[in-house]
Amino acid sequence: MRRQLPFFFVFLFGTFMVVQNFVPHEYSERAKEFLSDWTIIIGIFALALGIWSLIHVSLDKINKRKPNWEYSFVTLVGLVAMIFFGFTANVSGSWLTYFAALMVLLISLWLLVQGILGAGAGVTKAKEKFFAGIGLAAIFTFIALYDKSWAFHFYTSEGLENPLFKHFFSDIMVPLQATMFALLAFFISSASYRAFRARNLLATLLLIAALIVMLRFTPGPWGDLISKTSTWVMNVPNLAAQRAIVIGIGLGMVATALKVILGIERGYMGKG
Amino acid sequence: MNWFERFMKLDRRWIYLFLITVCLLAYYSDFTVPTIREKETGAIYNFIDSLPAGEVIFVAIDYDPSSQAELHPMTYAIIEHAFRKNLKVVFTALSQNGPGMADQAIHDIADSMRVEQTYNGVSYPAREIANGVDYCFLGYKPYYALVITAMGQDFRTPFPADYYGTPLDSLPLMKKLHNYDDISIVVEVSSGNISDAWISYGQGKFGFPLAMGLTGVMTAQYYPFLQSGQVMGIMGGLLGAAQYEDMADNPGLAKDGMRVQLPAHLVIILFILIGNIGHFASRKNRKNVQS
Amino acid sequence: MELGQYLWTSLGAFLTLSVFSFLYKDNPMYKFAEHLFVGVSAGYFVIILWHDGLVTNLFGRLADGHIYKLWLDSTKWWYIFPGILGLMMFTRFSHKWSWVSRWPVAFYIGIATGLSIPLEMSNRVNRQLYAMMEPVNWDSFMGSGWLDMGAGYSDIIVFVGTVSALIYFYFSKAHTGVFGGAAKLGIWTLMIGFGASFGFTVMARISLLINRIQFLDKNWKRNSFDFTNENFNPLYQALFWLIILIFLVYAVSEFLKYLKNKNASSVKSA
Numbered sequence: 001m002r003r004q005l006p007f008f009f010v011f012l013f014g015t016f017m018v019v020q021n022f023v024p025h026e027y028s029e030r031a032k033e034f035l036s037d038w039t040i041i042i043g044i045f046a047l048a049l050g051i052w053s054l055i056h057v058s059l060d061k062i063n064k065r066k067p068n069w070e071y072s073f074v075t076l077v078g079l080v081a082m083i084f085f086g087f088t089a090n091v092s093g094s095w096l097t098y099f100a101a102l103m104v105l106l107i108s109l110w111l112l113v114q115g116i117l118g119a120g121a122g123v124t125k126a127k128e129k130f131f132a133g134i135g136l137a138a139i140f141t142f143i144a145l146y147d148k149s150w151a152f153h154f155y156t157s158e159g160l161e162n163p164l165f166k167h168f169f170s171d172i173m174v175p176l177q178a179t180m181f182a183l184l185a186f187f188i189s190s191a192s193y194r195a196f197r198a199r200n201l202l203a204t205l206l207l208i209a210a211l212i213v214m215l216r217f218t219p220g221p222w223g224d225l226i227s228k229t230s231t232w233v234m235n236v237p238n239l240a241a242q243r244a245i246v247i248g249i250g251l252g253m254v255a256t257a258l259k260v261i262l263g264i265e266r267g268y269m270g271k272g
Numbered sequence: 273m274n275w276f277e278r279f280m281k282l283d284r285r286w287i288y289l290f291l292i293t294v295c296l297l298a299y300y301s302d303f304t305v306p307t308i309r310e311k312e313t314g315a316i317y318n319f320i321d322s323l324p325a326g327e328v329i330f331v332a333i334d335y336d337p338s339s340q341a342e343l344h345p346m347t348y349a350i351i352e353h354a355f356r357k358n359l360k361v362v363f364t365a366l367s368q369n370g371p372g373m374a375d376q377a378i379h380d381i382a383d384s385m386r387v388e389q390t391y392n393g394v395s396y397p398a399r400e401i402a403n404g405v406d407y408c409f410l411g412y413k414p415y416y417a418l419v420i421t422a423m424g425q426d427f428r429t430p431f432p433a434d435y436y437g438t439p440l441d442s443l444p445l446m447k448k449l450h451n452y453d454d455i456s457i458v459v460e461v462s463s464g465n466i467s468d469a470w471i472s473y474g475q476g477k478f479g480f481p482l483a484m485g486l487t488g489v490m491t492a493q494y495y496p497f498l499q500s501g502q503v504m505g506i507m508g509g510l511l512g513a514a515q516y517e518d519m520a521d522n523p524g525l526a527k528d529g530m531r532v533q534l535p536a537h538l539v540i541i542l543f544i545l546i547g548n549i550g551h552f553a554s555r556k557n558r559k560n561v562q563s
Numbered sequence: 564m565e566l567g568q569y570l571w572t573s574l575g576a577f578l579t580l581s582v583f584s585f586l587y588k589d590n591p592m593y594k595f596a597e598h599l600f601v602g603v604s605a606g607y608f609v610i611i612l613w614h615d616g617l618v619t620n621l622f623g624r625l626a627d628g629h630i631y632k633l634w635l636d637s638t639k640w641w642y643i644f645p646g647i648l649g650l651m652m653f654t655r656f657s658h659k660w661s662w663v664s665r666w667p668v669a670f671y672i673g674i675a676t677g678l679s680i681p682l683e684m685s686n687r688v689n690r691q692l693y694a695m696m697e698p699v700n701w702d703s704f705m706g707s708g709w710l711d712m713g714a715g716y717s718d719i720i721v722f723v724g725t726v727s728a729l730i731y732f733y734f735s736k737a738h739t740g741v742f743g744g745a746a747k748l749g750i751w752t753l754m755i756g757f758g759a760s761f762g763f764t765v766m767a768r769i770s771l772l773i774n775r776i777q778f779l780d781k782n783w784k785r786n787s788f789d790f791t792n793e794n795f796n797p798l799y800q801a802l803f804w805l806i807i808l809i810f811l812v813y814a815v816s817e818f819l820k821y822l823k824n825k826n827a828s829s830v831k832s833a
Contacts, residue, residue, distance in 0.1 A: 041620050215541075
């Protein structure tokens with residue numbers, strides 16, 4: 001029952017969604033709207049699971065002193081700080097007690113987690129740390145309740161307008177993510193030098209097509225010719241190749257989805 | 273070991289240094305690369321340019337900061353073009369790190385609209401862009417396929433409130449908008465599988481005109497959809513963004529970046545040629561030694 | 564640019580250069596930047612899921628109810644059930660109760676896969692097949708000028724290329740004889756497609772690098788030396804040179820280390 005009933009639900013909901021696509025009646029559309037709405041809400045919880053995995057891995061790395069364990073503190077501080085900024089807004093413009101509260105929160109969370117994990121995870125003086133964490137959490141709660149210079153906003157979006165939240169996004173997250181992907185420019189240049197060999201006809205065809213497309217915006221007398229050739233390559237042989245791939249992917253997706261609905265594919269449910 | 277083999281074993285950091293040197297020299301030099309106007313980008317520009325004032329367009333800013341280099345310029349160019357034409361814009365950001373960038377882009381463009389500008393010989397007076405009147409930013413929801421399908425029935429199903437928490441029914445713009453039937457075009461700017469979802473779950477089911485702004489990596493894969501009519505136009509990578517900026521007479525980061533693209537491409541081609549020459553020369557050398 | 568904004572931009576520039584320093588070698592600055600990014604982006608995602616997801620789609624709909632009545636007095640009380648199903652996802656972390664998480668998984672897998680079948684079949688397969696079977700332009704078979712994509716021969720190349728590439732992907736029959744010849748033509752077509760993709764990929768990757776150069780120049784360097792700015796402060800230049808100095812010192816120390824190792828290895832070999 002623990003496995004059969006979920007598979008039955010997959011079959012039931014899957015079949016309903018397939019049939020619904022061909023039934024444009026108002027009740028059918030309303031049922032689909034209802035189910036989509038519920039799925040989006042469930043999905044929000046599902047996506048949050050990954051956050052717990054990150055916390056668990058970081059704590060494990062610190063407690064077991066794995067290589068580069070010190071940097072896991074940076075991960076955890078970044079995580080807690082960003083969540084704190086997103087749920088709070090500074091009212092008075094004074095930041096001293098705001099940052100003091102953040103520091104108290106970070107230390108209390110650390111002590112509480114260490115206390116909860118206990119000796120089994122390699123933590124020494126777990127009981128003392130737990131009670132110290134409780135004490136600091138009480139101090140944090142006191143500051144949160146009585147300090148009027150900032151406030152928690154759980155149900156309204158003031159946190160999204162918090163300048164610290166916005167700056168952490170635009171001046172830390174954006175440059176870091178953009179730069180990590182910018183490294184690919186160097187890697188592709190190194191790959192071009194070391195790996196891109198015209199060993200046979202197929203590799204040569206690939207190379208020639210790549211060269212034509214890369215030079216498509218060259219100025220000068222040859223530029224127009226290369227540009228026109230590139231446009232033809234994109235709209236004729238490339239189109240043919242990509243169309244075959246799209247059709248293949250489409251058939252594969254439909255086959256996999258059918259296997260999931262009919263219970264032939266069961267790996268997504270996990271073991272047990 | 274002859275010099276070809278030594279060259280083949282060159283430390284990759286010298287390759288990186290050569291590439292960055294060429295890019296910096298090209299960046300600080302004073303040459304320009306002419307922008308070719310392609311049909312795929314022109315179709316999007318002409319469509320938006322032909323819309324009368326007051327029409328509503330839907331812009332889906334579905335990318336992360338990792339793709340902002342190519343997609344932010346085209347987002348800015350399209351939104352600015354739309355606001356100049358007095359079009360109303362509904363935004364969404366179905367990528368998890370997208371909402372912050374979309375919010376930033378909207379505010380930057382709203383600031384730029386406060387200054388009188390001239391584009392293509394036409395003067396556009398300064399104006400205030402108001403949330404809820406000129407635009408609405410719906411925000412992010414997970415499971416983009418379901419969100420795209422649900423918006424086809426009613427925007428309020430996946431988005432009962434906008435990104436700032438205001439119920440949609442209290443926004444003047446959204447009072448008369450219910451689903452894709454009230455939208456003139458969906459311009460989808462994305463870097464991942466969300467583009468496929470817009471084609472299959474959006475345009476395929478509801479039949480609205482769909483234009484795409486894609487990263488260079490994905491552009492080649494969407495030509496079949498362009499030819500079949502499922503997509504009415506494609507802006508591909510930085511080149512597409514530069515083309516749109518050129519058509520809109522609004523040069524920005526894309527046009528500025530194209531003059532570095534060409535020398536960088538020539539460097540990559542040089543590496544490919546040197547790599548191949550070295551490979552064949554050392555292979556020939558080995559054959560001679562063996563014989 | 565105001566001082567506050569400049570400090571934040573300088574932080575962004577420092578983190579950008581830290582990540583670029585990885586091109587030489589993995590180092591503490593890169594590790595710090597990498598771990599900071601992981602933490603901050605996870606925290607950002609939590610906030611977006613909460614404010615944009617749970618607050619609007621769940622709590623917003625139950626807002627007219629009361630928490631102490633478990634929102635059963637709300638006009639849309641049925642939204643409690645997706646909330647319960649979502650909370651059931653967290654039983655995944657318990658060995659004893661992890662089977663409970665299969666129910667919400669079954670719900671959304673069933674709906675997502677059921678939704679995809681007709682739409683993917685219709686849009687990826689059927690419409691692409693229809694587009695492939697467009698009539699050939701016999702009136703202008705040779706086209707006008709060099710490589711005319713509207714010409715009749717281009718239509719035939721698209722059709723033959725697509726069919727042969729599909730034949731290549733059919734591995735249930737051996738690629739021999741006529742079938743093998745068609746498969747060979749298919750792989751040639753695919754290689755041209757991949758080459759075109761590669762060309763675009765190179766452009767995409769270089770664009771990412773160009774954007775970082777533009778950020779470091781326009782947002783950071785120019786503001787460090789913008790003497791006409793009314794908010795300009797000598798601190799801007801000091802901070803700019805301090806960050807450059809940090810990376811220069813790192814580069815020089817690595818170079819000295821390299822020379823020392825080179826001397827040591829040459830002494831050893833002698």
